Amino acid sequence: MDPFNSSALKLQKNLLNLRVERDRLRSEGKDKEADQLAGPIARLEAALRQLPEGMQPQTLQ
Numbered sequence: 001m002d003p004f005n006s007s008a009l010k011l012q013k014n015l016l017n018l019r020v021e022r023d024r025l026r027s028e029g030k031d032k033e034a035d036q037l038a039g040p041i042a043r044l045e046a047a048l049r050q051l052p053e054g055m056q057p058q059t060l061q
Contacts, residue, residue, distance in 0.1 A: 008051065015044040 018041050025034035 008055065011044060011048065015041065015048070018044070
């Protein structure tokens with residue numbers, strides 16, 4: 001279970017990094033580039049939602 005939890009936490013960290021990058025791009029007026037991150041962000045969010053409750057990483061999400 002520990003390797004799985006570690007991977008789930010890394011997935012969560014990647015999601016956070018993508019959101020930060022998207023917000024940075026938007027603040028710089030680069031809306032097209034920010035919109036391109038919507039797909040990967042949505043896929044990561046869906047993957048995390050599909051995890052069984054006991055296997056979801058404990059985060060601030």
